[in-house]
Amino acid sequence: MVRSFHALLGMAAGLLLAAPGAIAQPSVPANGGTLQIHAGKPVAKVSPTLYGLMTEEINHSYDGGIYAELVRNRAFQDSPRHPVDWVVWEHGDGQASMQIDHSTGPSSALASSLKLTVQKADANDAAGIANSGYWGIPLRANTEYSGSFYAKVSDGGSGPVEMRLVNDDTGEVVAKASVPALTNEWKQYKVRLHTGQIQTSARNHLALSVSQPGTVWFSLVSLFPPTYKNTPNGNRIDLMEKLDAMHPAFLRLPGGNYLEGNHLADWYNWKKTIGPLVDRPTHPSPWNYHSSDGMGLLEFLEWCEDLHMQPVLAVYAGYSLQHEHVNPGSDLNSYVQSALDEIEYVIGGPQTKWGAVRAKDGHPAPFPLTYVEIGNEDWFDTSGSYDARFAQFFDAIRKAYPQLKLIATTPVKSRTPDVIDDHFYRTAQEMFADTHHYDKTSRTGPKIFVGEWATREGSPTPNMGAALADAAWMTGLERNSDLVVMSSYAPLLTNVNPGAMQWAPDLIGYDAVRSYGSPSYYAQAMFSKNLGTEVVDSTLQNGGPLLFYSVTEDKAKHELYLKVVNASSEQQRLQIQIDGAAGVKANAAVELLSGHTMEETNSLENPSRIVPVTSSTHAAKSFQRTFPPYSVEVMTIGFE
Numbered sequence: 001m002v003r004s005f006h007a008l009l010g011m012a013a014g015l016l017l018a019a020p021g022a023i024a025q026p027s028v029p030a031n032g033g034t035l036q037i038h039a040g041k042p043v044a045k046v047s048p049t050l051y052g053l054m055t056e057e058i059n060h061s062y063d064g065g066i067y068a069e070l071v072r073n074r075a076f077q078d079s080p081r082h083p084v085d086w087v088v089w090e091h092g093d094g095q096a097s098m099q100i101d102h103s104t105g106p107s108s109a110l111a112s113s114l115k116l117t118v119q120k121a122d123a124n125d126a127a128g129i130a131n132s133g134y135w136g137i138p139l140r141a142n143t144e145y146s147g148s149f150y151a152k153v154s155d156g157g158s159g160p161v162e163m164r165l166v167n168d169d170t171g172e173v174v175a176k177a178s179v180p181a182l183t184n185e186w187k188q189y190k191v192r193l194h195t196g197q198i199q200t201s202a203r204n205h206l207a208l209s210v211s212q213p214g215t216v217w218f219s220l221v222s223l224f225p226p227t228y229k230n231t232p233n234g235n236r237i238d239l240m241e242k243l244d245a246m247h248p249a250f251l252r253l254p255g256g257n258y259l260e261g262n263h264l265a266d267w268y269n270w271k272k273t274i275g276p277l278v279d280r281p282t283h284p285s286p287w288n289y290h291s292s293d294g295m296g297l298l299e300f301l302e303w304c305e306d307l308h309m310q311p312v313l314a315v316y317a318g319y320s321l322q323h324e325h326v327n328p329g330s331d332l333n334s335y336v337q338s339a340l341d342e343i344e345y346v347i348g349g350p351q352t353k354w355g356a357v358r359a360k361d362g363h364p365a366p367f368p369l370t371y372v373e374i375g376n377e378d379w380f381d382t383s384g385s386y387d388a389r390f391a392q393f394f395d396a397i398r399k400a401y402p403q404l405k406l407i408a409t410t411p412v413k414s415r416t417p418d419v420i421d422d423h424f425y426r427t428a429q430e431m432f433a434d435t436h437h438y439d440k441t442s443r444t445g446p447k448i449f450v451g452e453w454a455t456r457e458g459s460p461t462p463n464m465g466a467a468l469a470d471a472a473w474m475t476g477l478e479r480n481s482d483l484v485v486m487s488s489y490a491p492l493l494t495n496v497n498p499g500a501m502q503w504a505p506d507l508i509g510y511d512a513v514r515s516y517g518s519p520s521y522y523a524q525a526m527f528s529k530n531l532g533t534e535v536v537d538s539t540l541q542n543g544g545p546l547l548f549y550s551v552t553e554d555k556a557k558h559e560l561y562l563k564v565v566n567a568s569s570e571q572q573r574l575q576i577q578i579d580g581a582a583g584v585k586a587n588a589a590v591e592l593l594s595g596h597t598m599e600e601t602n603s604l605e606n607p608s609r610i611v612p613v614t615s616s617t618h619a620a621k622s623f624q625r626t627f628p629p630y631s632v633e634v635m636t637i638g639f640e
């Protein structure tokens with residue numbers, strides 16, 4: 001996927017690319033274009049929801065990602081045969097064996113468990129099980145961790161059970177807590193573990209051990225670090241902060257392919273993702289690993305609430321990835337009802353059936369909801385059933401909730417959707433060439449949601465070339481945001497450990513301890529932070545190759561936002577002329593993201609190689625500005 005710098009330049013030279021109104025020809029010198037901005041002459045409204053987030057369980061986005069749980073395969077459901085990600089833990093002369101036991105579990109949802117048979121153990125030689133989390137268990141100094149597990153013992157009772165956090169390299173127990181005794185009934189036990197003066201590291205494991213022979217069954221073994229806003233069962237702080245800095249307006253949830261599942265039986269059945277964790281059966285994700293469903297529907301909604309985003313709720317519409325579909329008509333009725341129930345869970349008052357369930361789950365107040373998406377990428381359904389499936393959902397939801405706007409995942413004839421969801425996964429060259437994609441689209445049809453888009457260059461996260469193409473693409477979205485009401489890059493997150501990622505590139509990368517934003521992440525944050533309320537009339541003459549721009553304004557704030565993307569290897573100078581304003585403030589704020597090459601990028605080891613740099617510059621009704629090679633710049637220009 002990654003194209004060489006020279007190859008890209010070669011391709012670029014052959015393209016006639018420019019922002020609207022520009023006449024870009026290879027023969028025109030790179031320097032010396034004129035950008036005329038007509039302040040106070042809006043040509044279109046900017047959608048306040050233009051920039052948002054798309055999310056799904058892919059690349060260990062939730063488990064091993066933003067969902068802060070540290071224990072992997074905590075409920076022993078990832079494989080029906082083996083306790084994957086668990087090992088027997090024997091200290092000294094302790095001896096034990098373990099297996100999955102399908103005859104007992106703490107709930108009907110978790111009907112199986114881990115059976116630990118301890119042949120030999122005493123106070124000095126304990127035996128038990130251990131887990132290394134998602135590529136390590138990250139521990140920090142002087143921090144409290146919340147541990148818990150369900151357990152029962154064979155007749156007679158047993159105890160104590162010790163939960164220890166052990167350094168992989170030294171064997172040092174860096175934190176421990178103990179439960180005095182178990183009974184022969186399933187019960188949840190909770191402990192708190194405190195670390196001391198340790199080095200931050202993921203090279204740790206969790207061990208649960210007993211100090212006498214016997215049989216112990218375990219389920220839902222959990223360990224949480226402090227979470228964002230201290231929410232129980234909550235999210236990882238660094239990733240939430242990174243997302244917050246993007247100022248996202250919405251979260252498209254729960255997928256993506258994750259909504260559909262591989263087969264009909266694997267569909268995202270939201271009812272199995274709510275309530276106490278012990279009542280969530282977990283389910284296979286289409287991205288080749290099992291989902292704990294700790295990030296369930298309510299957690300998605302609380303994530304939205306925490307970051308002041310509105311949910312864009314995708315409901316399963318009867319199509320799964322292996323080209324299986326539910327026939328429209330009576331076969332589909334239960335899925336339509338599930339969608340209606342789901343919407344009620346989100347927006348119903350506590351007096352409604354599903355609103356009451358949400359209240360019982362801990363959130364009496366309804367959530368805001370404007371958009372409901374019916375399915376995902378149904379253009380893959382070659383049976384042609386989507387039109388009728390869409391109509392069935394559309395009619396039922398419209399009747400029950402006329403205020404909601406309904407999104408189709410591909411054009412349909414049977415009904416007129418409010419919005420169509422378009423997806424674009426492209427090379428940089430393709431992105432540069434298509435920044436005018438929506439310029440001529442009819443304004444009388446459905447609005448557009450660009451629900452997934454990305455320049456697919458760079459791995460695991462986009463490089464500078466991709467960021468430039470992404471930014472160029474965003475100038476086109478922004479210019480057309482009277483039509484394009486929402487857009488979201490995908491995928492959003494990836495755990496960068498070997499074997500964790502299924503799809504590249506992804507906007508934000510992390511391991512158990514560290515995280516970083518890609519150059520594209522920063523470009524998006526810059527655009528989103530400086531959105532404006534109206535697109536301003538503007539013309540560019542003699543803009544050089546690979547120069548893209550967008551101008552918006554916020555009249556109430558008396559600010560113009562000029563975004564310029566110079567994707568060429570040469571600096572480019574523009575004469576910027578602003579008319580329609582009584583005056584222009586002499587100092588403009590500048591945020592600049594730039595790289596030396598298209599391949600340059602950020603990583604865990606070098607997270608800040610390409611980050612926005614803020615400064616200020618002289619501005620006037622007419623002024624010159626030089627845009628460095630490979631740069632994305634946002635200028636905030638005050639005017640009267």
Ligand code: AHR
Nearest residue numbers: 256257258376377490491
């Ligand atoms: O973003 C990755 C995948 O791409 C999504 O799950 C799917 O909707 C699309 O095909």
